Amino acid sequence: LWCRKSVVASLTLLATPRNDSPVNKMGRTRTPELVHSKRQQLMRSARSFGAIATVVLVLTAGCMATLTSSTATPTVHSSPVYSVNVTTGVVYGQGLYCTGPEAANFSQKGCVPVNLTLSLLRPMYNDTTKVPLPSGPMPVFMGIHGGSYSHGGATDEYDNVEFFAQRGWLGLSINYRLCNGGYGGSAAVRPNGVTDGGNLVCEKYGSFPTLPPYGNTSCGDPGVKTFGIGTHDGCALSSPPKTCSFFGTLMSWMYPSVRDAKAAVRWVRANADQLGVDTEYITAIGGSAGACSVVGLATTFEDDYKTEISPTEDPTLASTNLEETSDIATGLVQWGGDFVPIYTQLRDPQNATRYTKAAAPLATFHGSDDGVICPAQEDTIKAGYARVGVTYEQHILKGWGHGADAAPVTLPNGTNVTQHSVMFEFVTRMQKLSVTP
16 A cells, blocks of 8 residues: 555656746746746756656565565475474463352352463474575464363374474464363362362363353343253253254353454464464364364454453453454364354344355364264354355265374375375465475
8 A cells, every 4th residue: 555655646746747837827928038947947847757757666666576575475385394393381362260169150250360372383494304494474374272172282283283384384373261160961070079060160270251141140031042051050052053962062161262262363463573474374273172163263253252241341352462353264174063153143143144255264174973073063064155155175084083183084086195185285275375395
């Protein structure tokens, strides 16, 4: 925009006559003195024309160079040409944990801010391959670990992220707020030693500031859809948005996790220059619960998981770069499902679908025998993407269950290849990245 305005201003100046020009505007008789003055003016104009034209050419050349450098497609490698340096504990924002007995039923009492952290996996020069480091901004590859939104950590996604960092991506793997209260019939032990089957208050890590309609604060209002599992602090499951899975995720679990994932993307955008990345090329990958969050990043609206709670109610929001967007360019989903877009729609008073043309392309990988999040849990994603014409490619891993990291992908010609190779091809094709050996 600066380039365009500068060139236009210069051209305007070039085309505008000078107000002090001795042109005979009033039709007076042109005297020799006026003719001589006019000749001098023309010579000055010619010199001015040359100077301004030079400025225009310099501006244009500079702008073209700027545009070329800023719009150049990142180059990545098909082989692991870089070493990887890992930096842990990088803070990307803050969130609230609410602890103690007063935090039961998501009362938002006893809340304290905690740092949200991630690991950076940066490509480094490899003395064996001797391939120069990227000369321009890198694409981004962000991992979101699984664990039912109740356990796990950033290291769980290192294998996936390192594969891409070795090939020229800046890698990130995030930690996010967890709930360890169990679900379904699993047991959660309270600090007092009492075991409650599936109690949903996050006893170990604290509860979350999730106001209605996102928190399980009341079962009394029939107009508010709540997605508890019939536990002491939850409400009976209504309009269950699942078909075959044991994975009983709740919105009150999802909310802080997805909100933190979105905050991590916004942090990348806010720090793009320091990180040396191009934010037009952000890919997110996740497994299980992390995969569900990736589906959320790919489909939900910008205000989802950001504006439901005000900065007054949760001051930590101010640390999460709210002026940035949480858009991603592509998503990779390993044994995930449709929980986030479906739950989010059910909570929306307008009941608006989250499957729109703005959704990011997805490639999914799912064991055919997965009984935790079965493949049918992707059906609404597949249908929603088909309806709006956004790319969605599903890879069923025959004979495999949940957490099938080692499973090969069988191509239509019967050849078995690794999931990583399929991911690489998908991301580079969708983002039109330049690929070199």
